[in-house]
Amino acid sequence: MQHGADGSIRAADLTHRVTPGKDTIMARVLNFNAGPAALPLAALEKAQQEMLDWQGTGMSLMEHSHRGKDYDALHQQTIALMRELLSIPEDYHVMFLQGGASQQFAVVPMNLLPAGKSADYVVTGAWGQKAFSEAKNVGTVRLAATTEDNKAFVRVPKKDEIKVDPNAAYLHFTSNETIHGVQFHDNEPDAGGVPLVCDMSSDFMWRKFDVKRYSLIYAGAQKNIGPAGVTVVIARKDLVEKGRTDIPKIFRYSTQAGENSMYNTCPTFGIYMIRNVMQWIKDSGGLDQIEKWNREKAKTVYDFLDAHGSFYRAPVQKDSRSVMNIVFRLPTEDLEAKLIAEAKKAGMVGLKGHRSVGGIRISAYNAVSLEAVSKIVAFMETFAKANG
Numbered sequence: 584m585q586h587g588a589d590g591s592i593r594a595a596d597l598t599h600r601v602t603p604g605k606d607t608i609m610a611r612v613l614n615f616n617a618g619p620a621a622l623p624l625a626a627l628e629k630a631q632q633e634m635l636d637w638q639g640t641g642m643s644l645m646e647h648s649h650r651g652k653d654y655d656a657l658h659q660q661t662i663a664l665m666r667e668l669l670s671i672p673e674d675y676h677v678m679f680l681q682g683g684a685s686q687q688f689a690v691v692p693m694n695l696l697p698a699g700k701s702a703d704y705v706v707t708g709a710w711g712q713k714a715f716s717e718a719k720n721v722g723t724v725r726l727a728a729t730t731e732d733n734k735a736f737v738r739v740p741k742k743d744e745i746k747v748d749p750n751a752a753y754l755h756f757t758s759n760e761t762i763h764g765v766q767f768h769d770n771e772p773d774a775g776g777v778p779l780v781c782d783m784s785s786d787f788m789w790r791k792f793d794v795k796r797y798s799l800i801y802a803g804a805q806k807n808i809g810p811a812g813v814t815v816v817i818a819r820k821d822l823v824e825k826g827r828t829d830i831p832k833i834f835r836y837s838t839q840a841g842e843n844s845m846y847n848t849c850p851t852f853g854i855y856m857i858r859n860v861m862q863w864i865k866d867s868g869g870l871d872q873i874e875k876w877n878r879e880k881a882k883t884v885y886d887f888l889d890a891h892g893s894f895y896r897a898p899v900q901k902d903s904r905s906v907m908n909i910v911f912r913l914p915t916e917d918l919e920a921k922l923i924a925e926a927k928k929a930g931m932v933g934l935k936g937h938r939s940v941g942g943i944r945i946s947a948y949n950a951v952s953l954e955a956v957s958k959i960v961a962f963m964e965t966f967a968k969a970n971g
């Protein structure tokens with residue numbers, strides 16, 4: 584424990600670091616940001632150690648050419664680690680692109696939605712809405728299902744609510760709605776013979792999953808696996824090959840896949856950080872262990888919320904609750920602001936719900952420890968007693 588400048592107790596991790604000639608004490612806050620979000624300390628420290636001299640080359644990795652053998656080895660290693668952790672089959676490309684998941688909202692239909700065809704969308708929150716409306720700028724799209732009941736997204740659709748057009752070019756859905764805290768669990772859309780496309784930005788690699796279920800997966804790195812600036816795309820090779828060629832070359836998956844994401848300069852440092860996060864997952868025992876921690880964290884918070892339902896209200900239906908982004912309300916907006924302010928004083932940040940929906944959001948991504956979650960829950964218990 585350490586006292587902050589204003590005398591408040593900081594709940595932050597205190598980490599002693601001894602470096603030659605220097606003994607520093609570092610206080611890191613508990614970071615519940617929705618994205619960019621917390622990164623594993625081990626991944627950050629590795630970057631710190633390797634920053635100035637990348638493997639004896641006398642310069643940082645950032646200063647290396649993306650075409651040189653030093654960077655190339657790192658690039659291959661990052662892909663290999665991701666392939667190993669997820670058991671990505673050989674007939675899938677792994678790409679590291681730029682432009683964020685938002686760019687993929689346009690690039691997916693540009694590549695996969697030919698003239699004369701239509702694409703299906705399942706909308707369970709704000710990101711799905713954005714993907715759907717951006718695709719409209721490219722071609723013909725159709726809603727296969729939406730759970731915008733009374734203007735609020737609080738659940739995923741039931742199986743029989745999803746009406747898939749068997750001739751659709753693809754079916755798109757968002758596995759975890761970061762803003763509304765709505766996540767598919769073992770009830771993801773069954774697209775039949777239609778290629779399934781998933782925006783997995785905020786729950787990518789929270790557990791192991793069967794890549795073969797999907798034709799294309801994309802995920803901005805800054806939620807669960809790295810810094811902003813890299814978007815992972817995992818796509819079936821035959822789908823990439825059949826992609827449209829009447830679009831600019833830079834936007835074709837076939838271009839980037841053919842050049843191993845190095846058609847133009849790739850985001851080298853962001854990819855390096857993903858490498859560090861992949862290594863941390865592996866060293867932690869792999870995705871099965873990460874999943875156990877994530878489930879335990881989410882259970883800790885939801886059990887607490889359910890036990891204190893007169894003060895904290897979790898709007899999302901139980902079967903659709905997100906393991907990654909836990910959203911809830913307090914009796915008044917003033918109390919919500921008060922909780923955010925007091926939590927900050929106690930060394931816990933990033934709790935404000937998205938500006939479009941308000942409330943509180945605890946993002947408990949892979950890098951957020953069980954200990955951090957226990958601390959925020961203890962804080963919330965004290966807060967409810969004092970303000971309830």
Ligand SMILES: *Cc1c(COP(=O)(O)O)cnc(C)c1O
Nearest residue numbers: 683684685710761782784785803
């Ligand atoms: C954050 C997020 C996006 C947008 O990502 P950008 O990198 O800002 O474009 C899209 N989809 C989901 C599910 C997200 O969580």
